[in-house]
Amino acid sequence: MNKKSFDTYAGSKALVTGGLGFIGSNLAARLVELGAEVTVVDSLIPEYGGNLYNIREFKDQVRVNLSDMRDPWSIRTLVRDQDFIFNLAGQVSHTDSMDDPQTDLDINCKAQLSLLEACRSENPQAVIVFAASRQQYGRPRELPVTEEHPLVPVDVNGINLVAGEGFHLLYHQVYDMRTISLRLTNTYGPHQLMKHDRQGFVTTFIRRALHGEDLMVFGDGSQLRDFTYVTDVVSAFLESALCEAAFGNALNVGGQEPVSLLDVATLCQELAGEGGKVDAAPWPPGRERIDIGSIYVDHSRLTGLTGWTPTVSLRDGLERTFAFYREHGSEYWAASEEVA
Numbered sequence: 001m002n003k004k005s006f007d008t009y010a011g012s013k014a015l016v017t018g019g020l021g022f023i024g025s026n027l028a029a030r031l032v033e034l035g036a037e038v039t040v041v042d043s044l045i046p047e048y049g050g051n052l053y054n055i056r057e058f059k060d061q062v063r064v065n066l067s068d069m070r071d072p073w074s075i076r077t078l079v080r081d082q083d084f085i086f087n088l089a090g091q092v093s094h095t096d097s098m099d100d101p102q103t104d105l106d107i108n109c110k111a112q113l114s115l116l117e118a119c120r121s122e123n124p125q126a127v128i129v130f131a132a133s134r135q136q137y138g139r140p141r142e143l144p145v146t147e148e149h150p151l152v153p154v155d156v157n158g159i160n161l162v163a164g165e166g167f168h169l170l171y172h173q174v175y176d177m178r179t180i181s182l183r184l185t186n187t188y189g190p191h192q193l194m195k196h197d198r199q200g201f202v203t204t205f206i207r208r209a210l211h212g213e214d215l216m217v218f219g220d221g222s223q224l225r226d227f228t229y230v231t232d233v234v235s236a237f238l239e240s241a242l243c244e245a246a247f248g249n250a251l252n253v254g255g256q257e258p259v260s261l262l263d264v265a266t267l268c269q270e271l272a273g274e275g276g277k278v279d280a281a282p283w284p285p286g287r288e289r290i291d292i293g294s295i296y297v298d299h300s301r302l303t304g305l306t307g308w309t310p311t312v313s314l315r316d317g318l319e320r321t322f323a324f325y326r327e328h329g330s331e332y333w334a335a336s337e338e339v340a
Helices: 003-009 022-033 072-079 094-099 101-122 156-175 201-210 230-241 261-272 300-306 314-331
Strands: 013-017 037-042 062-066 084-087 127-133 178-184 186-188 215-218 227-229 250-253 278-281
Touching: 003 230, 013 022, 022 037, 022 230, 037 072, 072 101, 084 101, 084 230, 094 101, 094 156, 101 127, 101 156, 127 156, 127 230, 156 178, 178 230, 186 201, 186 230, 186 314, 201 215, 201 261, 201 314, 215 261, 227 230, 227 314, 230 250, 230 300, 250 300, 261 278, 261 314
Parallel strands: 013 037, 013 084, 037 062, 084 127, 127 178, 178 250, 186 227, 215 278
Antiparallel strands: none
């Protein structure tokens, strides 16, 4: 699929849930560029990454609704007349899901069902693209992981994402709603939450490297991951939403090639240039039990349906990311932090 197909978005109406967050705000920005009439909805829960600064460059070109996905009455109004609904609102911290499983259930499972019921009642023709995760697979039995791999999550977050995705696919099967689930791998880039360490190791590496701090990998750091720069992920959302053959499917969104955590940490220190080193450390109590080891995915099904493929290498993507936080980091660090 070529970029000319994106002309479909010009003049369309698009709703982005979680639209003030990391991927949501990048997606909203691209939709505005394409001429869509964009509404972003976000609860701005402090720990989840929503940030009005993320839309600073186009805030006058979008409608912002500050409400919670868990409010069914608000969602019923928001979904009306939308052509596309990009459903990225969620709780993404694996450790938080274990500490507070009820909240994770409410956001990643119950709220998803409420949105689908609102669409079934108010706007059953909308295209709905759900942001799922490779975390749903749990520990891989073979690599790379395909969509046929069993879903055996190792934490509450993964279990609730399986359910949230299942609701989306069921509503296609039973009600002919135009739903898609994208299972994202390690997405990184500008607008990520940086003020704590509970939403992935990449943010921790970037923030600490820019502060001149040492980086730590657990175990020997040989665990392999694939990484997807946020603009590639945005393209996956946009391309899949326009592909009728993708409706009713769960599709992997992966990176170019797997890289070890040790190599990622070393690259971050190189790009930061602040003199920090990389150390290996034993697993903290409780963390090893929910680690999934090496995992990277096969995204050939998505490529076959839409033509999508990742275009940004890890080095190039991290260079762009470090440049962004050098300029804008004060809007993302905790208030007491300053870049060294």
